[in-house]
Amino acid sequence: MPALPTPPDARADSRPVLLVTRPAHEAGVWLQALHAAGWTAAQALPLIDIAAATDQAALQQARLQAAGCDALMFVSAQAVRGFFGSEAPLAALAARCWAPGPGTAAALQAAGVPLGQIDQPPSHAAQFDSEALWAVVQPQLHPGHRLLVVRGQSADGRSGRDWLERQCLAQGGRVHACVAYRRSAPQWDAATAQRVREWVRNGAVWLFSSSEGLQHLSRLLPSQSWAQSRALVSHPRIAVSARQRGFGEIITHRPALDDLLRALSKLPNP
Template sequence: MTARAIVTRPAREAAQWVADLQARGIAAQALPLIAIGAVTDPALRQALRQARERFASYRAVMFVSGNAAQYFFEENQPQSLTQQAQTAINTRVWAPGPGTVAALRQAGLPGQRIDAPRADAEQFDSEALWQVVAPQIDRGDRVLIVRGTNTPGAEGGNGREWLARQIAAAGGAVDFVAAYERGAPRLDAGQLTLARAAAGDGSIWLLSSSEAVAHLTGALPEQDWGRARALATHPRIAQAARAAGFGSVTQCRPAFNEVAASIESPHEH
């Protein structure tokens, strides 16, 4: 019997991962550790409207996640926004991984317009994406990075800043826009009970964000994580889990089949 997997992605993504893992015969349960919602700050909302209007003026638009794509092309937006993105033939659309590609395709963007790391890439992140898209940038080109935000004015995570520096070094320029807000979830009593139990019952915590680790330890500041087992999908996330005190931390690529195979391999944990 496989150990229970605790899926900590945002709620929409977690539900899909749980369903896919359960279909594979893995006992999985969602415990979203990042809350996602539309931007509420008036200045951020105005900036988002302007970015949508200027979509076709960019050499490329990079979406940091499926949530970035979902909230940029949100369902209540006029169909003309997606049509503009489809017809902006000089604007490439960048995605760091397959989840973002899927969200962009769902929004109606044709696959031939989307650039992303190969399916067998070592990682799905800004570094892997840059290896694919670097030749596109010439002096004077502008790139829009669509991201989430924790606080108004924040400019995204370390990977986004790294990508912006590479674009600048190639002679380009970067604009950031927040399409959604990220924050700590409000865990209810049942979720807190689940988290405490999973800290020591052999459950495997599937960690796909360093931010999620911080939210977990913030929600349970007195919890001992020495018996907890984590599966991290990036070296930075693995480092955050170890710093939080997780007793067992392994790492794998964020591709579904590799995550599932790691969960199914007891000797790896």
């Protein structure tokens, strides 16, 4: 893992270091927003590495079949980037594109999908997840509805939750899936592990957007106690995972910048 940079003026910020654990591409976007909002001590510490799908032939076959689908469900922004790559959306792609949250919807728009073709939870939704998306897309379902789920795969072969897929099948839909990217744990050298331990001792605040990232952290620092650590998590399921790993304080917020900043504003001053 490359050396972890210190952002400009971080030493002058009396607030604790914020560790943004999203994958590198997303972490960079959130880091810029946090620095602009005055959290200059924020640092990127990705806990999930993203790589291209292993079976590119199967992914290409899924791209060719997409034109015959009624809808494509992208589980994340990484799924969008892995599926479209550097190519513009297929000219014949008329399928609805389902996004569980604004980050995925923004990635679809960046890939060239018109906003009017994207279905996503409303901005005021209590959460951005499959359940919130289902409330929007359920009226589209009919017997024979063809859905392609574009997702990632972990090193151990896991592909994530299939809750929405099961809802579609229960209403007579036909569901297929493809793997558009791979997730794995980052590799830390001794210097990186030591620096992270120092951040923990100094009261760093952890920002988690994935239970899988928490699993990777536990394996990277297996003997570390988290009893004095604070975690801000973007979903109740991640809160459960953080609690199981012994984090002393856990705050849940929606995965939107304004919600994160409101949660951060409630942290006690050092």
